[in-house]
Amino acid sequence: MDLHYTDEQEAFRQEVRTWMEANVPSAPLPSFDLSREGFEAHRAWERTLSEGQWGMVTWPKRYGGRGLDLIQWLIFEEEYYRAQAPLRVNQNGIFLLGPTLMEYGTDEQKARFLTAMACGDEIWAQAWSEPQAGSDLAAVSSSATRDGDDYLLKGHKIWSSRAVYADWAFGLFRTDPQSERHKGLSLIFFPLDAPGVRVQPIPQIDGETGFAEIFLEDVRVPAFNRLGGEGEGWSICMATAGFERGLMLRSPARFQVAARKLVDLYKAHENEVEPCVQAAVLQSWMDAEAYALSVYATASRLEAGERIGAEASTNKIFWSEMDIAMHRSALSILGARAELLHSAPAAGDVGRWLDGYFFSLAGPIYAGSNEIQRNIIAERMLSLPRA
Amino acid sequence: MDLHYTDEQEAFRQEVRTWMEANVPSAPLPSFDLSREGFEAHRAWERTLSEGQWGMVTWPKRYGGRGLDLIQWLIFEEEYYRAQAPLRVNQNGIFLLGPTLMEYGTDEQKARFLTAMACGDEIWAQAWSEPQAGSDLAAVSSSATRDGDDYLLKGHKIWSSRAVYADWAFGLFRTDPQSERHKGLSLIFFPLDAPGVRVQPIPQIDGETGFAEIFLEDVRVPAFNRLGGEGEGWSICMATAGFERGLMLRSPARFQVAARKLVDLYKAHENEVEPCVQAAVLQSWMDAEAYALSVYATASRLEAGERIGAEASTNKIFWSEMDIAMHRSALSILGARAELLHSAPAAGDVGRWLDGYFFSLAGPIYAGSNEIQRNIIAERMLSLPRA
Amino acid sequence: MDFRFTEEQEMMANVLRELLGDLCQSSDLRRLMESGQARDERRWSGIVDMGLAGALVPESYGGLGLKPVDFVRIAEAAGHACLPEPLVENAGVALPLLAEAAPGNELLAAALEGAATIAVSHPSNAFIADADSAGALLLEREGELHLVNPAQARLERQESVDPFRRLFTVAFEPGSSTRIASAADAAPMLRAAFDRGALFAAAQLIGIAQRSVDLAVAYAGERRQFGKPIGSYQAVKHRLASAQVKIEFAKPVVHAAAASLPQSDLYSAARVSHAKLAAGQAADDAVRAAIQVHGAMGYSWEVDVHFYLKRAIALDSWWGTKAFHRARVGQRVFTGRLGPEHTFAKESQNA
């Protein structure tokens, strides 16, 4: 066990820091979920990143990456969050689909999709859920019917993040109409501007529209857009879910920066709040550190050739519950001002804690509800009997 | 809504207080679960109570009671705990079986059992559980085979409180050998010194032996000992469980006195403990008050002719979790001394908090586990679908 | 000793519940929100027609002369319906305060008729609610109580996350023409107003909590996953059962606080604080459980749960933060007498 960065790693950190300091926009970009303008501003940032070769540092150079390891990725993320750089509008592409494509795609598919993904030319939405298939993803009923070299896609997807403005989406479709549950599914990509696609934004709790419904009516896509073999969609999708919940969806730096901000907020109001709040603030800091240490341990094992296991589920539970606790602490510090929108004249330093709280409440729901994750831990990690 | 005691109720309180001050033993009695001596000392206390007509104030006078209402019972309990009077060794009899007998027994049964129960001549154990029937009580397999005017009892009961030294026990037996689950069961009494009964104490977590196993081998009892009709055991038992969890098993005064002691402990160590402990102590006091208020509300409804419903389950969850929290707060105040037995020379004011903590941990388990209670609340109170 | 509501008390709350069941449905809320208006006149006049504006004003001044314990279930019903109109603040806090400070003021008569509402500011609240639509403002300044025409005050809107809460900061010129009570006279009135405010906020939080559980139960019975309604899974059942337990043990505290409010001593004040804390905790648990049970739907604008989430956040620090109320409970616990014989005691009995 060696918990020191190598000189090379320290140099890499400096390199990232220098670049970020020079390139991160000084003012926050407008939300990518509220307007085309905000979306395109984030796309421009993705292009800037890509020009600096920072689009996805773990990817091979031929796809716009740097071929770096996971420890370097963590260092990159730390500097990224430290610099308060913009949220990644292409998160679905680079963190979810990208790694899966790398593992299951043909060379032609990789060439076609990865580079455009890395450089921000094509921004991806995910299209997992359907109205009757949420936590129970195997209940998807959208179909892909083979027609020569093409598929015709038909169905109704929901809770598709980024779908309002994105270019492409990937989702599960039933390629075998006789099949049930997780059999007969395939993972297929489709352009969101293809004929037959209709995207309907879903206003969420805070009035923003990060999610959308997608209605597909005989949308024609080439069979080339299928990732992996026909009927292999479920197992590929499970691998993707592993990445999502596992390592890349929520990098520890995000929470460590939030914990630092929480400590600052606490210090500013220390004399107004109940003594108990201090313990909660310290717990948030400890939890963010514990999550970081755990991810470093996982990354070390993965670098040594092991595969990610139930960490995917334990991580999901831990960060989602930590995120809620952190925001609740912040709201309790804000007291009577907690209910104010940050645009209110008297809002003072309420910042984005309330928005963040709402978003944190979705954490135990998306990317596989925490109930499902606890089932997975109980059954796969602890080997308790299935129901 | 009138939250004032009447003059009559105030006078009654004074009467109880005066009697308790004159009669409660000045030194605590030895545990009734650890020795015959302690058990008999508690029996003597029951007789003293009974001589003062305080055995069970809600019972009719002809059975040794005073025919008082539930509000008066609550007042009695408040004064009883205020006086730190001994635990009731006959709790199984007076609080569980007694009310059930009153409702389902024949006049002859009432005459035979209630008076002896009220005066402490016959102390009762319960014999609900079996090794394969804990939370799943309908799985009992002990049998009662009719033989003329008698039953022959056979089987194995477990977790019978008081059974080591008690005189009588009541339990569920399968009177119809073909029956399954909750059908074909009858509630039958048997003397613990009858031929064929073997009682085996179960050492518990704190080394005490409040529970026992009971092995029954062709134990002959008259059919007179069956409460209610043959096969009606389950519904009668459910009524008993309602009383147990509902109102009488844990009277609020017990927790209000514990909360007061916790506040005293906190005050004595205020300067040594973390500030957060204060909030926990206040929460314990509030919870004990909330429980008392809730029981007064229930008692008022019952006096007005309503029947106890799901309060039985909500009460069980609330007091059992409050009891754990209260003891955890006490242990956190005691700090490094929390692990000491009260006999240790350096124990100081550790008192019985650790014993109480262990006992509190059994709270979510006995009298129907809290998991079962939550199922009941969800299904019967909220009408959520059964599994 | 009888810890039950009277038939009249239950009936009045039932009538209001029925009215709101008709006129305060999800679509009504959404229509009002989109209109940007402060209140739905049809709904509000229904409420006024019940005489509720003057519920707590003495009969001698033209009110119904009810007590807090008569109004507490009405406030619960307002919470349950997520009522946008200022029934609770106006009738529960402001009007009895005005009646006490200036019983002969003509505004009181107008307010009793529903022709105007009164908005009230209090040192414990950072903002004043519904000031823009009020006929008059009851404002505290250096302990004195002033009655101010909104046109003579400068109101600045402070947007709350709750789309139906209209919060403002207010600036005005206090003077002898606005003053209706000296600091000495106003102090006990403001104390009583605060306890009414906190109590009825607690009652609303009970309503919010129960509605959240109700919504979640309804959804959990319909929504199917893995071939079964999600309400048949223990994880869902137990979370909602736990939320209901919290509600069941907050309710009697709120009701006891209402009954003992006229006692106006430390013991009754601590009971109000206990009620606010317990109801706030119950509401917080319930709304979060409801969001989780609704899954992604709970995070959507389409489902009503977020209205309750936001109202619960808003009321959490309204009429006293948790820190304030916990401190008041602490004062009662550390200076008062404890134990089962003091559950319903007055402070003076124990002095």
Place this chain on the structure above:
Amino acid sequence: MDFRFTEEQEMMANVLRELLGDLCQSSDLRRLMESGQARDERRWSGIVDMGLAGALVPESYGGLGLKPVDFVRIAEAAGHACLPEPLVENAGVALPLLAEAAPGNELLAAALEGAATIAVSHPSNAFIADADSAGALLLEREGELHLVNPAQARLERQESVDPFRRLFTVAFEPGSSTRIASAADAAPMLRAAFDRGALFAAAQLIGIAQRSVDLAVAYAGERRQFGKPIGSYQAVKHRLASAQVKIEFAKPVVHAAAASLPQSDLYSAARVSHAKLAAGQAADDAVRAAIQVHGAMGYSWEVDVHFYLKRAIALDSWWGTKAFHRARVGQRVFTGRLGPEHTFAKESQNA
């Protein structure tokens, strides 16, 4: 940067686990308890034969010269087995302290051979453990460090709820013949000893937590109610899964604390405190979950869960109460530098 244990580290812990799997079973624990003896000689010599008594003593003084990170999994294994013998206190805290303060003392050699154990008192602990069976006592008095023959000290037994913990208060006459380090010399040694004590207590708590979950999982797979193993019910599954999550996120903290211990600055000390808090919380959750899952059996003497419950209670305030450790984390948080780039930082780098 490589956050993994080496093969040697894993191997040594595995050897100990296997030894304890043979010699520290439930029946062994119960036999020892009934005998009233301090230790099982066969088990203890097996541990000594592994060279573990001198694990943390420098090779130049006859020890194995291991680092805390090499010993941390050994302490976990001791917790997992509920080991009665003082492996962790003796090898993890006392011997390295003695070697530092008095490397030439003949007792050190005897202790390395397993012929004697050393018991250690520290201002942070109210009691001294295993003093009656120790060959010598390392005692702090007014900052100085003394080495005392147990025969020359007055020991008073303080019975712990943990049947395998032998606690004492100790009185002795300090003098030049007993003193082995001045207050100035002893201070850094005692600081380091405290952090080792707290770290290895945390490691034991991890072992206790995991064993509690293991016992509950095994029982839940066998015990049937309502026709199904209770482990198939979500209520049981989710409670155990939650306990396991706590363990998974306490472990890396304990391991990082072990790796950074030699740094001996505020940052590494705060990591030790974090480790103790997180492992204590994990153990508390796990033992309570295990008791609940075992139902009434969990409350019986027959099932082993109560051993773990009691050990967890005992270690909770051993080598620092939660209040102490939380305060130390607070010191680091409120005076140190925060943020993702400081996860593995030294205090000096940030000065």
